[in-house]
Amino acid sequence: DTGVSQDPRHKITKRGQNVTFRCDPISEHNRLYWYRQTLGQGPEFLTYFQNEAQLEKSRLLSDRFSAERPKGSFSTLEIQRTEQGDSAMYLCASSLVAVWEQFFGPGTRLTVL
Amino acid sequence: GQQLNQSPQSMFIQEGEDVSMNCTSSSIFNTWLWYKQDPGEGPVLLIALYKAGELTSNGRLTAQFGITRKDSFLNISASIPSDVGIYFCAGQRSYGNKLVFGAGTILRVKS
Numbered sequence: 001d002t003g004v005s006q007d008p009r010h011k012i013t014k015r016g017q018n019v020t021f022r023c024d025p026i027s028e029h030n031r032l033y034w035y036r037q038t039l040g041q042g043p044e045f046l047t048y049f050q051n052e053a054q055l056e057k058s059r060l061l062s063d064r065f066s067a068e069r070p071k072g073s074f075s076t077l078e079i080q081r082t083e084q085g086d087s088a089m090y091l092c093a094s095s096l097v098a099v100w101e102q103f104f105g106p107g108t109r110l111t112v113l
Numbered sequence: 114g115q116q117l118n119q120s121p122q123s124m125f126i127q128e129g130e131d132v133s134m135n136c137t138s139s140s141i142f143n144t145w146l147w148y149k150q151d152p153g154e155g156p157v158l159l160i161a162l163y164k165a166g167e168l169t170s171n172g173r174l175t176a177q178f179g180i181t182r183k184d185s186f187l188n189i190s191a192s193i194p195s196d197v198g199i200y201f202c203a204g205q206r207s208y209g210n211k212l213v214f215g216a217g218t219i220l221r222v223k224s
Contacts, residue, residue: 004155031209042117042201042214043156056211091155093212100144100163100208104155 002026004105006092012111013082020078021108025094032075033102034067036060037089043104049075050097082112116140119202119215126192127223134200134218135186142204145178145185146212150199159200160187194222 005024013019025032030051035043046065047057051072061067064082069075079086089109093102118137126132136145144163148156160171162178162185169176175188185202199219203212 006155033211035212040216042203042216043212044214045211048211050209058211093155095209097209100205101146101158101161102212103158104148107153107155109153 004092004094004103006090006105006108008108009106010109010111012113014113015082015084017082018078018080019082019110020076021090021092021110022074022076023092023094023105024074025092026103028096029094029103030072030097031095031102032069033093033095034075034077035091035093035104037091037107038087043091046077079110082110084112086110087112116213117202117204117215119218121218122216123219123221125221125223128192128194130192132189132192132196132220133186134220135184136202136204136215137184138204138213139183141182142206142213143182144205144208145176146203146205147174147176147185147187148201148203150201150217152198156201189220192220192222196220197222 007022033048034046037043049069064080067077089107091107093104095102147159150156160176167178173190199217202215
């Protein structure tokens, strides 16, 4: 399978714990995006990378959130001191620089108790 | 928050019927994309539109990019049970940039 992969698919954690999600983009895609989706809404942009550089961050990305793409391949999204409001589906997408289409992974469903 | 308005919010139709849904924006986008999402999965790209006025088909799906660049619509002809899901429009201002999504149209089909 050469699509975008995300791990884990589901995560249940207690409030206050830290969690980390991983995204592996489509091979050779140099742009990688993180979105968050809550129930009944469309995905909302969080941040994106071109290769290892983080080019844009949304205001939704509070200081408890940090994303990295250290070698320009996979990316991680960490949430520190989770809150119940962080419960959502976290989606990763990838694309090539000079094209419009973004391809999404299956998402990581986070539940904060 | 969301900047795109999708309508209808949900639809319940008979198998074999045609379906129309649309998406409007208060600002201009240079690309419109339509995605379908099944429960517990990520969105899957259906159609991408690149030019104002463009009409594009993908099987039973037809989408159009509005001339004002502030709207788009999606038609599904002869709906079948596997068309069930949530359809999202997304606008993009430049290539490689973030997508702005609507809240989705839920499609339910009676078999």
